[in-house]
Each structure stands twice: as structure tokens, then as C-alpha cells.
Amino acid sequence: MLKGINFLVMKELKDYFSSPLVYVLASLFSGIMGLIFYNYLISSNEITNLSIIDTILLPTFGAMNFLLMFIVPLLTMGQFSEEKKNQTLDLIMMSNLKPSAVIVGKFLSTFIVVFFLVALTFIFPIILGLSGFSDWGLVFTNYLAIYLSVMAYISVGLFASTLTENQIISVVVTFCILFALLLLVNMAQVTDNYIVGLIIQYFSIGFHHAHFSRGQLVSFNFIYYFSFVGFFFFLTHKSVEARRW
């Protein structure tokens, strides 16, 4: 199993880095993030720890999270849909690899790619550090939240790409699911029923993300993210298995 996952991860990484998509997305991502960070930095006229957090760091991370919601589906869109279209999924399914190993392999390789994508922004806190910023715990929890959210986005993206042979449909379905989850926060705010509001809120990624961005590590948030990823793993697995019927 591990050997198989390792084999697939290496193959997928090779695929990722030999296609132009990753480079286009990386330049787009780092370009936009750099611009956003620069703008926040310039517009913040008072440099204190508090003002850096409120006017630079949090808005930058918010923008990053939002941007990744677009970029991750673009990375995952072809993962299963292309393999289905080229029939290469059958090739893999005929080997001894289990569908779960295939899903984990694709998940990990995409995560590694996004890890390096996000790592391009590690320079932002370093720049802030040069001007005396020192709240590294907050930086850590924010990055943790970004990576956990990325895991959630990848799991949704992989699921959507098993549904179709068309990459565009796959990416649109991913957007739909992710934005629906994003909008749950707003929905929770307008409902009169407190309990229903609370439940809806707990389903939303944004609600759980918020704790991290304020520097809190709360156990139920971890549980939320891991069960979220697990749930979409399950759906993806079912969807891949359904091909046999």
C-alpha cells in the first residue's frame, strides 16, 4: 500500500511539474499575493504588533485563503477526469493498487504542490519580522489553517473530478461545493433559530478557519477538518468504485 502510494505520488508530482499549469498558477498566485501584501503594507500607516496583525497579516491570509479556493480546484480538476477520459484510470484499476491508494496518492501529490505554492508566501512574515513583528504563534496558526483548508479543498476537488470526464465541469462543481460551504456562515447569521444557526455555522469551513486566524488551536476544529476530508475521501472512493457497475 505504502509502496503503491509512494509510486503514485512520485508519478503525479512528475506530471504536475512537467505541465505548464503549476507554473502558471504559481506565478499568478505569487503575483496576486505579493501585490495584496504590498498594498496592505503600504496602506498601514502605523507599525505596531497589533496593527500589523489587523491591517496586514489577517487580510493577507484571508485573501490567500480565498485565492486558494480558486487555485486548488484548478489543480485537482484533471486528476480523475483526465484519467477517465484517457481510460488510464482503468489501467490503474487493473493493477494491484486499491482505489484508496490511488486517492491518497493524488491527494498527497496535490497537497505537496500546494504546500510549495503557499510556501512562496513565507517571505511575508519574514519581511514583517524585519520591522519588529514577533507574534510567530499567530503566523503559525494562520498557515496551519491555510493548509487544513487546502486539504479540505483538495478532497472536494478530487471528489468532483471523479464525477465527470470534463475538467471544466469538475472545476465548476468544486466551486459550487466550496462556495456553498462558504456561504453557510451568512446563512447561519440570518436564521432566527439559534440551534439551526449554530449547526449551519459548524458545517461551514469559514467558521472553523476563523479560530485559527485569531491564534486559537481548538480541538473540534481539527476534528472538523479531518472528518471533512474523510467524508470526501469516502465519497470519492464510492464514486471511483461505482465505475465498476
Place this chain on the structure above:
Amino acid sequence: MSSIAIELDQVVKEYPGRLALKGISFQVKKGRIHGFLGPNGAGKSTTMKIITGLLRANSGNVSIIEGERIGFLPENPPLYMNMKVEGYLQYVKNLYSLDKDHGGDSLEVIMKKCGLLDVKERLIRNLSKGYKQRVGIASTLVHNPEIIILDEPTVGLDPKAILEIRDLIKELSRNHTILLSTHQLYEANLLCEDITIINKGEILTTGEVSQIREKISGGQRLYVEVEGARSEILEKMVQELPIELRDQVLGDISSFKVLSKEAHDIRSRLSSFLAKEGCIVLSLKEETMDLEGIFKEVTFGVQDAQGN
């Protein structure tokens, strides 16, 4: 060599709202080229996918000879367009040998067999369809399978490529059991020792080509040209002799095909009958049946029932 490599027993496959396979049974003998014939949409690909385990049957049994691996080439070869030929074959080999090495020919030998040595450094996306097909066939060989299943391997290729692929399949049949689907009867006739004919999810006939030929043609098939035949005479002939008539063209010179229902030679009885009725037999030619004939014969009843 008479042992069974693949055996299907009453396999049923139902897609939502459509019964694709209505309980099919046949055997593929070890070491043979088995042709799987049928019109498009007959259920050939479905059957092949069930044998390879890519699809599950709703009921029925598929048994594959103990421990044998299967190399499967679907209708569209499963290729990664941005890989090079050698890299792709290496990838497939690694993919299938994660647990253990299955031995067999080295990639170099396989590429040589399939005529790929010249293109091994080229990207698959830039190859012609014929070469892509060869890469597909090569990829079924890398894990040294006993059984090779090819789904319409020559469809859409140019005549030269078709010839080359056919030679390759013949070459492979020395060491492998091959199940080959096609809707080209001519091709099956050239390549296969055994055939199974499928139509609308039902097996129409299965067995050795020569046996099927015998069974179906029954006695003889004659092509007859006569002068002065009238339809009454022909009707009378059908009543008096154990024959069926096909493809009648009546005129000054009439022609028709005669299918004898009995095994013995009917030519003398036929010509003396016609002479008695005052017709002049211009030609009397015996036809041996090729697969085309067999196919027409076995699908004839089916099409009749549907009123085509």
C-alpha cells in the same frame, strides 16, 4: 493445449434500463486466438471489461485460469499523452510489478517486438494512431501476462498499420492466449482459430471456426444461374427438394442461392429437377462459407425477428 484459459458462465450485466448481457457463456482455450465478433453495441466491450474485472457482472461467473494475469487493451488505448514511449512502458511495468516482478521480456525486447524502438524517445501525443495502438499493445505485455485481451485493435488504422498490427497479434499468439474483439469478419477470419459471435447481448454461436462453418452451412451452399425459371418452378423446387432459397433474382436469366438442408451433395438432384422443368442450368457454383457468411447466417434469424 486444450485447457481453458477463460470461462464465462451465464454472465448477466445490466446497465440502468438496459440489459447489456443476457446471460452469456463461452470458453477461451489456452494458447489460441479467440475472435469475439459482433456488431457495434453488441456487448463486446462490456464482456471484456467484465473478464478483466473492470466491471462487475450482475450475476454469473467468470473464471480465469489460476493466477494468470491479463493484459487488456481497451478500444482507446490508455495512454498518458505527455509521457515518452519508453517512460510510459516503464511506468506501466512498475505499476504492475509493485508487489513482485513478473519477469518476462525486457522493455527493449517488447519495444522491438512491437516496432517501437525508433520512437521510444518521442512523446506519445506526437505519435500517429497506428503507433499509439502499438504502444497500447506493448503496454499489455510488460507484466508478462498469459492472457491478452484486445478490444478492436485495428479500428481506425490505415491499411499498412492494420497489416502490421495483425502480424504482431499472430506473433504474440505463439506465447499468449489472445481474446480479440472485432466487428470486421474478414479480420477474424484471417486471425482466429476460435470465434464467439455475440449480438444484442446474446451469444449466437461459439466454437472453432471450422466447426461452426460446418454446423451452419449444414450441407451445401450453391449459387445457381438458370435460364427459363419461373417463380412457380422455384416454389415447386423448394417443396420437392430439401433446400432453402436465398437472394432470388428472376428474369430471363434467374439467379438464386440454394442452401441444402442435408449433408450430402445435392447438385445432381437439383440440376435434373431443373432440366425436367425445362430450365437450362447455366452455372452451378458451390460456395464455401467464410466468416462473413457465418455471421450473416447466425444473425439472420435475429434480424428477421426484429423485422429488419
